[in-house]
Amino acid sequence: MMFKTQHGLLCLLLLILTACGSGESNVSKGNREGILHWGNAAEPQELDPHVVTGVPEHNIIMALIEGLVSKNPTTLEPIPAVAESWSVSEDGRVYTFNIRSTARWSNGDPLTAEDFAWSWRRALLPELGNQYAYMYYPIVNAEAFATGELQDFSQVGVKVISPLSLQVTLTHPTPFFLQLLDHYSMFPVHRATIEKFGQPGEANTLWTRAGNFVGNGPFMLEQWDLNKVVKVKKNPQYWDASTVRLNGIYFYPTENVTTEERMFRAEQLHYTYDVPIEKIAVYQREKPQQIKISPYLGTYFYRFNTRLKHLSDVRVRKALAMSIDRKSLVENVLKAGQLPAYTITPPNTLGYTASSQLRYDPAAARTLLAEAGYKDGEGFPVTEILYNTHEQHRKVAVAIQQMWKKELNINVRIHNQDWKVYLDSESSGNFQISRASWIGDYVDPNSFLDMWLTGGGNNRTGWSNKTFDYLIQNVAPSAKTKKQRYAAFQEAESILTDELPIIPIYTYVSKHLVHPSVKGLSSNILDTLYFKYMYLEPESEPRSAIKP
Amino acid sequence: MSEAIAVYKQAEQGSSLWQDAWHRLQKNKLALCGLMVLILEIILALLTPWLAPYGYEQQDLALGAAPPSMEHWLGTDTLGRDMLTRIMYGGRVSLMVGFIATAVALLIGVVYGAVAGYMGGKVDALMMRLVDILYALPFMIFIILLMVIFGQNILLLFLAIGAVEWLTMARIVRGQVLSLRQQEYIEAAISIGLGPWTIIRRHIIPNTLGPVIVYTTLTIPSVMLLEAFLSFLGLGIQPPQSSWGLLISYGVETMEEYPWLLIYPGLKLSITLFALNFLGDGLRDALDPRASKD
Numbered sequence: 050m051m052f053k054t055q056h057g058l059l060c061l062l063l064l065i066l067t068a069c070g071s072g073e074s075n076v077s078k079g080n081r082e083g084i085l086h087w088g089n090a091a092e093p094q095e096l097d098p099h100v101v102t103g104v105p106e107h108n109i110i111m112a113l114i115e116g117l118v119s120k121n122p123t124t125l126e127p128i129p130a131v132a133e134s135w136s137v138s139e140d141g142r143v144y145t146f147n148i149r150s151t152a153r154w155s156n157g158d159p160l161t162a163e164d165f166a167w168s169w170r171r172a173l174l175p176e177l178g179n180q181y182a183y184m185y186y187p188i189v190n191a192e193a194f195a196t197g198e199l200q201d202f203s204q205v206g207v208k209v210i211s212p213l214s215l216q217v218t219l220t221h222p223t224p225f226f227l228q229l230l231d232h233y234s235m236f237p238v239h240r241a242t243i244e245k246f247g248q249p250g251e252a253n254t255l256w257t258r259a260g261n262f263v264g265n266g267p268f269m270l271e272q273w274d275l276n277k278v279v280k281v282k283k284n285p286q287y288w289d290a291s292t293v294r295l296n297g298i299y300f301y302p303t304e305n306v307t308t309e310e311r312m313f314r315a316e317q318l319h320y321t322y323d324v325p326i327e328k329i330a331v332y333q334r335e336k337p338q339q340i341k342i343s344p345y346l347g348t349y350f351y352r353f354n355t356r357l358k359h360l361s362d363v364r365v366r367k368a369l370a371m372s373i374d375r376k377s378l379v380e381n382v383l384k385a386g387q388l389p390a391y392t393i394t395p396p397n398t399l400g401y402t403a404s405s406q407l408r409y410d411p412a413a414a415r416t417l418l419a420e421a422g423y424k425d426g427e428g429f430p431v432t433e434i435l436y437n438t439h440e441q442h443r444k445v446a447v448a449i450q451q452m453w454k455k456e457l458n459i460n461v462r463i464h465n466q467d468w469k470v471y472l473d474s475e476s477s478g479n480f481q482i483s484r485a486s487w488i489g490d491y492v493d494p495n496s497f498l499d500m501w502l503t504g505g506g507n508n509r510t511g512w513s514n515k516t517f518d519y520l521i522q523n524v525a526p527s528a529k530t531k532k533q534r535y536a537a538f539q540e541a542e543s544i545l546t547d548e549l550p551i552i553p554i555y556t557y558v559s560k561h562l563v564h565p566s567v568k569g570l571s572s573n574i575l576d577t578l579y580f581k582y583m584y585l586e587p588e589s590e591p592r593s594a595i596k597p
Numbered sequence: 598m599s600e601a602i603a604v605y606k607q608a609e610q611g612s613s614l615w616q617d618a619w620h621r622l623q624k625n626k627l628a629l630c631g632l633m634v635l636i637l638e639i640i641l642a643l644l645t646p647w648l649a650p651y652g653y654e655q656q657d658l659a660l661g662a663a664p665p666s667m668e669h670w671l672g673t674d675t676l677g678r679d680m681l682t683r684i685m686y687g688g689r690v691s692l693m694v695g696f697i698a699t700a701v702a703l704l705i706g707v708v709y710g711a712v713a714g715y716m717g718g719k720v721d722a723l724m725m726r727l728v729d730i731l732y733a734l735p736f737m738i739f740i741i742l743l744m745v746i747f748g749q750n751i752l753l754l755f756l757a758i759g760a761v762e763w764l765t766m767a768r769i770v771r772g773q774v775l776s777l778r779q780q781e782y783i784e785a786a787i788s789i790g791l792g793p794w795t796i797i798r799r800h801i802i803p804n805t806l807g808p809v810i811v812y813t814t815l816t817i818p819s820v821m822l823l824e825a826f827l828s829f830l831g832l833g834i835q836p837p838q839s840s841w842g843l844l845i846s847y848g849v850e851t852m853e854e855y856p857w858l859l860i861y862p863g864l865k866l867s868i869t870l871f872a873l874n875f876l877g878d879g880l881r882d883a884l885d886p887r888a889s890k891d
Contacts, residue, residue, distance in 0.1 A: 307850040327662075327675070327854040374658075381658035382676065440850065447836045448676055451656045463836045 628879020
């Protein structure tokens with residue numbers, strides 16, 4: 050899962066418009082009407098769960114669609130969702146899900162096992178270009194189907210036993226498989242709707258537009274105004290509709306974090322996607338109950354495009370990685386309790402901490418660069434850091450640009466692009482070094498490691514290593530014990546640290562501003578939100594005298 | 598600015614209009630002040646690499662955003678970079694964008710408008726329709742296309758902005774010329790056999806100078822702000838370089854915590870714009886050819 054962006058004017062305009070439109074603030078109106086106003090960072094690229102990759106998209110999809118299994122919002126333990134129960138075979142390879150008979154699509158159609166089988170086939174169609182296809186790879190033959198080697202989906206380990214019973218067979222027992230089912234790439238999509246607007250393997254058709262969209266989540270799509278707002282309202286067909294207390298959610302593309310904070314202060318938002326660095330201390334001092342900072346299972350890093358000549362040299366990559374003073378960066382630039390990252394997997398992910406770590410060693414970095422033929426930075430090609438427009442990314446990039454200039458005497462340019470353009474440049478390999486971040490899709494080191502498989506949709510660096518692939522695809526999944534499995538991860542991660550297709554920079558914290566009237570918002574290290582439990586409860590206002 | 602000075606030099610040898618104008622300008626204290634400030638700023642901008650106390654990219658992360666002090670007279674920004682230095686370097690970019698882009702707009706706009714207005718008829722209609730078409734073209738798309746095709750380049754930025762700003766100039770000049778060419782002295786010039794180009798150069802353009810100068814003084818600040826906007830979108834200059842417009846747009850974001858990041862660049866830009874406006878005002882009065890007859 051990736052990240053976010055900025056655009057001042059629109060948000061400001063939005064702020065002015067909404068502020069002028071009614072005398073009442075969004076928050077107090079929302080509290081009265083049960084509408085949650087949500088700062089969502091960026092205009093969603095799409096709302097198709099088999100196409101998107103970003104956090105802003107994730108938030109909206111979590112309101113619109115639900116998978117077989119959901120998670121406890123605090124502990125992240127799998128809990129029943131569309132499947133009311135499931136059983137696992139003794140060898141841990143065969144899962145049988147019993148779908149609840151009350152599960153419905155938002156248009157009233159019953160939701161069946163067939164829907165899941167069809168959706169999963171669609172998600173794996175090579176022509177769809179789903180960057181998350183590898184989430185399915187624990188399933189027998191899913192990879193072969195996704196890469197086009199296998200044409201016959203009936204050979205993939207997904208079997209409809211009865212309309213309300215689905216059997217999934219895995220290649221290896223996969224401890225995190227249930228967690229995967231709560232990831233949007235494994236969410237069901239409505240067949241009739243998709244087929245009405247295009248081929249199953251066609252991305253970006255009109256099926257995700259308001260009025261067309263059919264989902265099965267606690268909310269349904271009401272309105273999607275480009276660059277303005279995405280509105281969702283309560284879905285009466287949802288099987289657990291009685292739990293849902295909000296009447297709707299408005300997601301705003303608050304790309305500029307400063308404007309977002311101002312909108313929050315003007316009571317235009319209940320919840321912000323981020324907090325400006327400068328405001329953190331102010332809020333902690335003056336309104337500590339409104340700022341929420343929690344550990345976040347995510348790593349901020351830079352991708353190298355290893356297809357380029359100078360960046361294909363591991364010594365160059367190492368030199369660049371070793372000359373970043375991460376400690377100074379988190380303490381002086383980011384200032385919200387982030388941790389310097391020396392590995393891609395965040396420390397203590399389900400008890401796993403990578404043992405091979407990068408060092409900060411500018412002297413060694415200079416030697417490496419000289420060995421690569423660029424003594425004292427001489428002749429080093431002008432290299433460009435690409436980032437999606439956002440205040441914080443710019444600050445980090447400028448700080449790193451200067452560190453490289455100072456330690457290695459190389460000139461680096463900085464270039465920003467709008468979120469959608471940036472995603473496109475990155476996945477088409479049209480970059481040199483690009484800012485990126487990875488938020489765990491489930492709590493397991495695997496979520497941070499399997500993306501670097503050769504040709505993986507989220508790899509994007511052009512890097513490939515056979516031993517690494519083997520460790521992640523064969524050794525770790527077939528490990529008998531947790532210890533053996535983690536040993537395989539350790540070995541894989543040491544390859545990553547040796548070859549550095551990426552530079553880990555820091556481990557995230559999630560930071561949000563939350564209006565006191567928002568209740569039922571639990572925090573977890575994935576920062577995954579379950580809107581169905583949230584509700585709004587205005588603070589008890591001073592009781593006005595009742596007049597006869 | 599250098600453009601105007603060059604014009605004076607040329608003027609001193611020939612037309613007395615320029616001498617008159619210079620005399621009249623000297624009487625206008627406010628305009629002279631404006632001129633001095635601008636000259637001073639240009640000199641400062643030229644000498645910045647030698648005068649600036651720090652490097653514009655030099656960071657002191659541990660220091661962070663610090664208020665003005667003895668070491669950093671105007672404080673530092675959030676990455677610990679000296680504000681005075683950044684404002685000085687920013688001035689180089691801003692002044693360059695302001696003057697070069699405006700000069701480009703001036704050159705194209707005045708010539709184009711004068712020709713269209715003087716020729717009249719079909720030529721005029723054709724030329725002005727072209728302006729209309731360019732007006733209708735979304736400016737941002739035009740600039741983005743240029744940047745995509747030619748890559749990022751400050752010089753290109755100047756040209757791109759200039760190439761967009763000349764449209765209004767052309768319209769203003771054309772309107773002026775339409776009324777001027779009915780005047781007797783133009784007819785007289787035609788009757789003694791002067792060619793159209795000479796007439797445009799000798800008679801038409803000097804007479805349109807008033808509105809053109811006023812519009813120019815308005816163009817310079819708008820061009821400077823446009824540059825900030827483009828840079829913010831990633832199309833203009835790139836960090837760690839800076840310009841006044843960019844410094845201001847960053848300053849706005851943190852104005853409550855670190856007001857000095859907004860105040861000083863804002864002050865600097867305001868002073869420059871004031872100077873430009875006073876000078877423009879003075880020049881307009883001084884260059885009015887009708888005033889020379891009294």
